[in-house]
Amino acid sequence: DAGVIQSPRHEVTEMGQEVTLRCKPISGHNSLFWYRQTMMRGLELLIYFNNNVPIDDSGMPEDRFSAKMPNASFSTLKIQPSEPRDSAVYFCASNFGGSDTQYFGPGTRLTVL
Amino acid sequence: KQEVTQIPAALSVPEGENLVLNCSFTDSAIYNLQWFRQDPGKGLTSLLLIQSSQREQTSGRLNASLDKSSGRSTLYIAASQPGDSATYLCAFPRSSASKIIFGSGTRLSIRP
Numbered sequence: 453d454a455g456v457i458q459s460p461r462h463e464v465t466e467m468g469q470e471v472t473l474r475c476k477p478i479s480g481h482n483s484l485f486w487y488r489q490t491m492m493r494g495l496e497l498l499i500y501f502n503n504n505v506p507i508d509d510s511g512m513p514e515d516r517f518s519a520k521m522p523n524a525s526f527s528t529l530k531i532q533p534s535e536p537r538d539s540a541v542y543f544c545a546s547n548f549g550g551s552d553t554q555y556f557g558p559g560t561r562l563t564v565l
Numbered sequence: 566k567q568e569v570t571q572i573p574a575a576l577s578v579p580e581g582e583n584l585v586l587n588c589s590f591t592d593s594a595i596y597n598l599q600w601f602r603q604d605p606g607k608g609l610t611s612l613l614l615i616q617s618s619q620r621e622q623t624s625g626r627l628n629a630s631l632d633k634s635s636g637r638s639t640l641y642i643a644a645s646q647p648g649d650s651a652t653y654l655c656a657f658p659r660s661s662a663s664k665i666i667f668g669s670g671t672r673l674s675i676r677p
Contacts, residue, residue, distance in 0.1 A: 456608075485665075495609075495654065495667040543608055553599060554665070556608035 454478075456557035458544050464563045470532040473560045476525055477546030485554060486519055486529050487543040495543075501527065534564045571655060571668040579676045580647060586640040586671045588655035593633040598657040600629050600640050603670070609654065613640070645675045 457476040465471055477484045485500040499509040501521045509519070516535070521527040531538055541561050545554040570589045578584055588598075597616045601609040613622045613629040615638070621630040628641040638655055654670040 494669045497665065545609070553611045553614050554609075555611065556601075558608050561606075 456544055456546055456555055458542075458557035458560050460560060461558060462561045462563075464565065465534055466565050467535055468533045469564075470530065471534045471538075471562060471564075473529040473542050473544075473562070475527045475529070475544030475557060477527070477544070478555055479525070481546035481548050481555075482524070483547050483549065484521060484527050485545040486527070487545065488540045489543060489559075490540045498529070531562075534562075536564045538562060539564050569655065569657075569666055569668040571653075571671050573671060574669070575672040575674075577674040577676060578645060580645060582645050583641070583643050584645055584673075586642070586653050586673070588638040588640070588668055590636050590638075590657070593636055595633065595657045598629075598631050598638050598655060599665075600627075600638075601654045601656060601667075603652045603654060605651075612653075642673075647675045647677050649673060650675050 456478055459474045463471060483502045486498040487495050488498055489495045496511055498511045499519045500507055504521045504524060516533060517531055519529045539562055541559045543556050543559045545556045547554045568591045572587050595617060597614055599614045600612045602612050603609045612627055613624055615622045615629055615631045621628060626643040631638045640653060642649055650673055652670040652672045654667050656665045656667040658665045
């Protein structure tokens with residue numbers, strides 16, 4: 453299995469631009485998680501989906517952030533407009549069952565100038 | 566509110582030593598507990614998962630224990646190697662449907 457796939461691996465953009473991060477979970481997994489990791493705040497759960505439905509989005513920082521999961525094999529995390537404080541590494545993870553072992557993607561390092 | 570503490574924040578030991586990493590939590594109502602490893606610039610890799618009804622899990626040189634009554638979990642690494650250098654995080658959900666809470670991690674460095 454290829455594992456969780458994220459793209460792009462690195463993204464540098466200017467403040468105010470729209471950013472879209474992509475994730476392909478492991479085939480057969482029915483839960484997908486988006487995390488953000490910074491030095492200051494550590495690893496934070498932004499949102500998680502179960503069977504393509506958002507279950508808990510309480511970690512989404514503000515309305516500039518949105519996430520979708522149109523099918524079982526694809527999810528996006530969009531930031532519009534982006535701000536410098538959004539700079540972080542964004543991880544996607546998946547599993548079968550919300551609390552089972554999670555498998556993480558390699559992350560997307562986002563830099564907003 | 567569940568709080569998770571990992572002590573120490575950083576640890577440096579010579580190769581070959583046995584070591585213990587600690588994870589403390591304030592609410593004993595956890596569903597399971599997981600230990601992850603994160604290498605610099607990489608994602609997280611799951612090491613061990615202990616179900617709420619279990620007390621420990623072993624994988625190779627790693628042994629994780631869980632004591633819900635005291636709110637503690639430990640990760641024991643035997644005969645440490647330079648390749649064990651990484652950040653180790655504990656994490657757990659309160660129920661099967663709740664989100665997972667991560668500790669801040671212990672940054673481990675094994676000196677050759």
